[in-house]
Amino acid sequence: MKLKYKNTEVVICSSELKGSIETLFEHPKAVYLVDENVYDLYPDLYSQVVERIIKVKASESSKSLRNVEAIIETLIEKELDRSAFLVGVGGGVVCDLTGFVASIYKRGVKFALVPTTLLAQVDASIGGKNGVNAAHAKNMIGTIIQPEFIWINIRFLLSLSDQEFNSGLAEVVKHACIKSKAYFKFLEENIHSIKKRSLTQLEFIICQSVAIKSNVVESDEIESGPRKVLNFGHTYGHAIEVSTGIPHGYAVSLGMVLANEIGHAMFDLNEAVGTRVQRLLEAIELPVAIDHFNKEELIAAIYADKKRNGNVIDFVILKDIGSAQIQKIDLCALK
Ligand SMILES: NC(=O)c1ccc[n+]([C@@H]2O[C@H](COP(=O)([O-])OP(=O)(O)OC[C@H]3O[C@@H](n4cnc5c(N)ncnc54)[C@H](O)[C@@H]3O)[C@@H](O)[C@H]2O)c1
Numbered sequence: 001m002k003l004k005y006k007n008t009e010v011v012i013c014s015s016e017l018k019g020s021i022e023t024l025f026e027h028p029k030a031v032y033l034v035d036e037n038v039y040d041l042y043p044d045l046y047s048q049v050v051e052r053i054i055k056v057k058a059s060e061s062s063k064s065l066r067n068v069e070a071i072i073e074t075l076i077e078k079e080l081d082r083s084a085f086l087v088g089v090g091g092g093v094v095c096d097l098t099g100f101v102a103s104i105y106k107r108g109v110k111f112a113l114v115p116t117t118l119l120a121q122v123d124a125s126i127g128g129k130n131g132v133n134a135a136h137a138k139n140m141i142g143t144i145i146q147p148e149f150i151w152i153n154i155r156f157l158l159s160l161s162d163q164e165f166n167s168g169l170a171e172v173v174k175h176a177c178i179k180s181k182a183y184f185k186f187l188e189e190n191i192h193s194i195k196k197r198s199l200t201q202l203e204f205i206i207c208q209s210v211a212i213k214s215n216v217v218e219s220d221e222i223e224s225g226p227r228k229v230l231n232f233g234h235t236y237g238h239a240i241e242v243s244t245g246i247p248h249g250y251a252v253s254l255g256m257v258l259a260n261e262i263g264h265a266m267f268d269l270n271e272a273v274g275t276r277v278q279r280l281l282e283a284i285e286l287p288v289a290i291d292h293f294n295k296e297e298l299i300a301a302i303y304a305d306k307k308r309n310g311n312v313i314d315f316v317i318l319k320d321i322g323s324a325q326i327q328k329i330d331l332c333a334l335k
Pocket residue numbers: 035036037038041058059060063090091092093094096116117118119120123124125126127128129130131138139156157158159160161164167248
C-alpha cells in the first residue's frame with residue numbers, strides 16, 4: 001500500500017528482506033544511520049553500502065546533542081554537501097536522530113526513514129517530529145520536518161522482542177481509542193493473531209494506524225490544535241517513562257489507564273470505556289496497574305513536560321471509544 005501526506009510518500013509492504021537497501025533510494029550520496037542491532041540482524045541489506053553506514057548505538061542515550069555533533073563531524077569528514085541524503089534505519093531512536101540531524105546539517109538536507117520497530121512504523125517515523133533529549137528531559141530539543149519517503153516493511157517486526165512488539169501495540173491501541181471504534185473492535189477480536197504476528201493482520205493494523213496518524217498530521221502539522229489528541233496517555237506516560245525507565249509503550253499503557261480514570265472522575269467518561277481499554281491492554285500483556293504510582297511524584301515530572309503552559313496542561317480525555325477531546329486541566333486538580 002502507498003499513501004502520501006504533506007509531501008511524504010509512505011510505502012507499506014511485506015516483501016522479503018533481501019537485496020541491497022540502496023536500490024530503494026538510488027541516491028549516490030545517501031548516508032545510512034543504522035541501529036547497530038538492525039545492522040547485525042540484516043547484514044545483507046547493507047553489504048553494498050558499508051562505507052556509507054554510520055552505526056547508531058541502540059539506546060535512548062544516543063538521542064543526545066553530543067551524539068548529534070559526532071554524527072555531523074562524520075558527515076563533514078565524508079565531505080557531504082547540501083545535496084546529501086540521510087536514511088535512518090531503526091527504531092524510534094534512529095528515526096528521531098536522523099530527522100534532527102537532517103534538519104540542521106548545512107541548514108537542512110533531505111532524508112528518508114526505514115522504521116524497523118512497530119512503535120517506529122506506526123508512530124515515530126510518521127509526522128515529522130524529531131529530536132534529542134536534554135540532560136533531564138526527554139525530546140526537549142528538536143524540530144518538525146517531514147521525510148521525503150518512509151519505507152515500512154512489516155517483515156522487520158518478525159525479529160522484534162515481545163517487549164518491543166507489545167510496546168508498539170500500545171500506540172496502536174491509542175490510535176483506535178482516539179479515532180476509530182471499528183478499529184478498536186478489530187483489535188479486540190483479533191488480538192491473538194496479531195500477537196502471533198500474522199503478516200496479514202500486521203499489515204492491516206499498520207495501514208490503519210499510519211492512515212490515522214498521517215491524517216491528523218496533515219490537518220495540524222505543528223500541533224497547534226487537533227494533533228494534540230495523539231498525546232492521549234502521554235502526559236502521565238512521559239512522566240512514568242522518565243521516572244521508571246520502562247519502555248515508551250509500557251508507560252503509555254499506564255498513561256492511558258490513568259487518563260481514563262481522570263476522564264471518569266472529572267469528565268463523566270463512562271466507566272465501561274475504561275474497562276474495555278484496560279482489557280485490551282491486558283490481553284496484549286501491557287502493564288495496567290497504576291495503584292503503586294505516587295501521583296505527587298508523577299505530577300512533579302509533568303511539570304517538566306514541554307507541553308505545559310504554567311500550571312495548565314492540555315490533557316486528552318476519551319469521550320467514548322474512537323473519540324477524544326482536549327481538556328485544559330490545572331495540574332493542582334490532578335493531585
Ligand atoms: N518522533 C515521534 O513522533 C516519536 C513518537 C513516539 C516515540 N518516539 C521516540 O521513539 C523512541 C522509542 O522508539 P523504539 O521503541 O522504536 O525504541 P528503539 O529505537 O530504542 O528500539 C528498541 C530496540 O529494538 C531494537 N530493534 C529495532 N528494530 C529491530 C528489529 N527489526 N528487530 C529486532 N530488534 C530491533 C533496537 O536495536 C532497540 O534495542 C523514543 O526515543 C521515543 O521518544 C518518537
